[in-house]
Amino acid sequence: MEIIQTIAGLLEAVRRNKPIVHHITNYVTVNDCANIALAVGASPIMADELEEMNDIVSIASALVINIGTLNRRTIESMVAAGKRANERGIPVVLDPVGAGASGLRNAAVERLLSEVKIGVLRGNLSEIRFAAGLESLTKGVDASEADLARNEETAQQVAERAATKLGCIVALTGAIDVISDGKRTLHIHNGVPQLSGVTGTGCMCSTLIGAFCGAKQEGDLLLAAAAGVAAMGIAGELAAEAAEGKGSGSFHIAIIDAVSRMDSELLASRAVIEAAAL
Amino acid sequence: MEIIQTIAGLLEAVRRNKPIVHHITNYVTVNDCANIALAVGASPIMADELEEMNDIVSIASALVINIGTLNRRTIESMVAAGKRANERGIPVVLDPVGAGASGLRNAAVERLLSEVKIGVLRGNLSEIRFAAGLESLTKGVDASEADLARNEETAQQVAERAATKLGCIVALTGAIDVISDGKRTLHIHNGVPQLSGVTGTGCMCSTLIGAFCGAKQEGDLLLAAAAGVAAMGIAGELAAEAAEGKGSGSFHIAIIDAVSRMDSELLASRAVIEAAAL
Amino acid sequence: MEIIQTIAGLLEAVRRNKPIVHHITNYVTVNDCANIALAVGASPIMADELEEMNDIVSIASALVINIGTLNRRTIESMVAAGKRANERGIPVVLDPVGAGASGLRNAAVERLLSEVKIGVLRGNLSEIRFAAGLESLTKGVDASEADLARNEETAQQVAERAATKLGCIVALTGAIDVISDGKRTLHIHNGVPQLSGVTGTGCMCSTLIGAFCGAKQEGDLLLAAAAGVAAMGIAGELAAEAAEGKGSGSFHIAIIDAVSRMDSELLASRAVIEAAAL
Known part of the structure; x- marks a missing residue:
């Protein structure tokens, strides 16, 4: 399958080009994001002070x-970094963690989407629904059960509608992952339920997407997003095997292990990606 | 023993109700707190900006x-979040890390205790002694050796006096854990010395207490605090077995593993709790 | 070798004296720094608010x-803490992460070096070169490949010139580690390439140096720096063995394990340190 080969090639490009991926991110999962970036072959920078955003983004x-x-304070840094990334033409991944859970988050996401050209928006069903201005019932930072109760077709519809409305790639992750640019839509069938038992697996997925997006100039962001989502799902599968019977702490560590050991052949052989029927 | 059965039932309630536990916490151990919250079955949120405290606490x-x-900045968020929690009647756990080590900490703890109704105060002997305005010799963020040199009866007295004075549950953790509301006092004999060789085991204990406190409306906070302390101690015991001969990094991961695998039967069979003689 | 015996003795002193090591550090690797400090036998404090710097440094x-x-905000705390440390005569370790990557970092390092007497400056080749005002080509927070392409003699020259110019110990870590006070220079041949695949191994090295520097009053900071660098390198070697075939997540945990199990005999038997020819 051509998509699979492209994705496998992107992993090789990450390892070869060691893209610098600048993060303005949360202090809960930042260590995991830095380590998964290194594991996949990228070079992470984490910095959030407004005054250095221009300099840092300029080397990313x-x-x-x-x-x-x-x-x-950091919202201003996010906006400034995003604008500088747009000037330089480098891709911007937005992870709207907890969108819908507070007015502050709502306003920040709205502002980022209006002032910065986002390349890939990655979130769960509730977050994407909110970010696209679709109705949602968010419960904290996890996808609400009310949202999850709706069916897979809904996830596809939400991803496609959000992508069309926002003009960016949407990577909606959950039991089944849906990646869409509004016209082309991919379903990714990798991953395990244990991924929701560790904090930051969504954040790490966004980091992987950032690494794949940064691996090549002028690459297809839909496929870069799919590569990140597939790599995360496969890492979850491998980690579940490695940590079988141990628990969520060992599973957490095994995710990083799996990404660090992943090569393009493994990625190609395990990725389960299908183009969605329109 | 009735207490044990109640505590075991609380673990089932956490798993069933997945309480959202909002944290305003430190950036050192926040990842462990989020992961142990998930491991016990709760849904953690970490957020600290004043402007969103009202919204976030409203769903916790x-x-x-x-x-x-x-x-x-975050002190103001703590006070605002605490007040909102009080309005909603949800329990507030306060972990006065390093109380006594600086005037800023002293003032913050004093302000929190005066402006917010605290449900459970969890700390080591030095921290509790300070928070209750009893004399203490604090050395950094660990219980001072001078304090530890005093005997177990002292820990009980400190917990009881602090609980009576502050009108809340006090969970004083150390070699022996003492939980008191000033009238009822429990001693918990779980745990291992290795717990003090990993940062954040106190913070994780406070998170577990938060999860157990949030599991049921109108629950008995004394027992919820005891459940959190017992679960942490048992996790330490299991982790010490799992990481035997490996070191403190593996022990750290094994703590999370143990909580994620813990069920109500294990909790009931391993918890060693006794009511203290008055 | 006398140096090795002194270093081994320093590890015993850390374990015996449990020095409080105050950190103002980043939120990416802070948990690892706290845990490696505990693993080596020190007592870490992490705090960054200006108002409490005086109190906290006073017990460190x-x-x-x-x-x-x-x-x-934290730059002001760093300067204030450094000045208070100088007043008290306790050693200050500076880790100029990403020096050269932004004007803000450049200005902060310059200010710290001019307003605070630094005991040990630890960084990679690019960071040290920048901090000493030597020309460099920094790419993000890792030593630039252009810098690394230069030879080992260069690392020694940079360390010596930087130490002479700044009047402090310079610990330049990389494929080969060079420690110099401008007159005496040591090469340390421990470590493994995998250390660069985990975030924070440089930060953890700085923490270990802080622990060794704080172990004894009036100790030789050159040897304390060498002890920290050697301990980190040896931990990497042991971790590489323990995590053989597993991946960078397991290697990360095994680093902490190795430090927690390290004793003075192991340190003495594995440290490979040589005095550099002048």
Whole structure:
């Protein structure tokens, strides 16, 4: 399958080009994001002070904005970094953690989407629904059960509608992952339920997307997003095997292990990606 | 023993109700707190910006305030979140990390105790002694050796006096854990010395208490605090077995593993809790 | 070898004296720094609010300043803490993470070096070169490949010139580690390439240096720096063995394991240190 070969090639490009991925992210999962970036072959930078955003973004190949523990100060840094990334033409990944859970988050996401050209928006069903201005019932930072109760077709519809409305790639992750640019839509069938038992697997997925987006200039962001989501799902599968019977602490560590050991052949052989029927 | 059965039932309630536990906490151990919350079955949120405290606390079942890396900005968020939690009647757990080590911490703890109704105060002997305005010799963020040199009866007296004075549950953790509301006092004999060789085991204990406090409306906070302390101690025991001969990094991971695998039967069979003689 | 015996003795002193090492550090690797400090036998404090710097530094035996995720607020805390440490005569370790990557970092390092007497400056080749005002080509927070392409003699020259110019110990870590006070120079041949695949191994090294510097009053900081660098390198070697075939997540945990199990005999038997020819 051509998509699979492209994705496998992107992993090789990450390892070869070691893209610098600048993160403005939360302090809960930042260590995991840095380590998974290194594991996949990228070079992470984490910095959030407004005054250095211009300098740091100027040496980066991709920018990941994650609003997990946003505050007034860092929101300004996010906007400034995003604008600089747009000027330079490097891709911006936005992870709207907890969108819908507070007015501050809502306003920040709305502002980022209006002032910064986002390349890939990655979130769960509730977060994507909110970010696209679709109705949602968010419960904290996890996808609400009310949202999850709706069916897979809904996830596809939400991803496609959000992508069309926002003009970016949407990577909606959950039991089944849906990646869409509004016209092309991919379903990814990798992953395990244990991924929701560790904090930051969504954040790490966004970091992987950032690494794949930064691996090549002028690459297809839909496939870069799919590569990140597939790599995360496969890492979860491998980690579940490695940590079988141990628990969520060991599973957490095994995720990083799996990404660090992943090569393009493994990625190609395990990725389960299908183009969605329109 | 009735207490044991109640505590075991609380673990089932956490798993069933998945309480949202909002944390305003330090950036040192926040990842462990989020992961242990998930491991026990709760849904953690970590957020600290004043402007969103009202929204976030409004969807939470419990609030954990941990002053480990407090600053001027987050102190205001702690107070605001605490007040909102009080309005909603959800329990507030306060972890006065390093109380006594600086004037800023002293003032913050005093302010939190005066402006917010605290449900459970969890700390080591030095921290509790300070928070209750009893004399103490604090050395950094660990219980001072001078304090530890005093005997177990002292820990009980400190917990009881602090609980009576502050009108809340006090969970004083150390070689022997003492939980008291000033009238009822429990001793918990779980745990291993290795727990003090990993940062954040106190913070994680406070998170577990938050999860158990949030599991049921109108529950008995004394027993919820005992459940959190017992679960942490048992996790330490199991982790010490699992990481035997490996070191403190593996022990750290094994703590999370143990909580994620813990069920009510295991908790009931391993918890060693006795009511203290008055 | 006398140096080795002194270093081994320093490890015993850390375990015996449990020095409090105050950190103002980044939120990416802070948990690892706290855990490696505990593993080596020190007592870590992490705090960054200006108002409590005086109190906290007053109970510390060493101060570690790490600018990884600096901001306007914490820069002031770093300067204040450094000045207080100088007043008390306790050693200050500076880790100029990402020096050269932004004007803000440049200005912060310059200010710290001019307003605070630094005991040990630890960084990679690019960071040290920048901090000493030597020309460099920095790419993000890792030593630039252009810098690394130069030879080992260069690392020694840079360390010696930087130490002479700045009047402090320079610990330049990389494929080969060079420690110099401008007159005496040591090469340390421990470590494994995998150390660069985990975030924070540089930060953890700075923490270990802080612990060794704080172990004894009036100790030789050159040897304390060498002890920290050697301990980190040996931990990497042991971790590589323990995590053989597993991946970078397991290697990360095994680093902490190795430090927690390290004793003075192991340190003495594995440290490969040579005095550099002048």
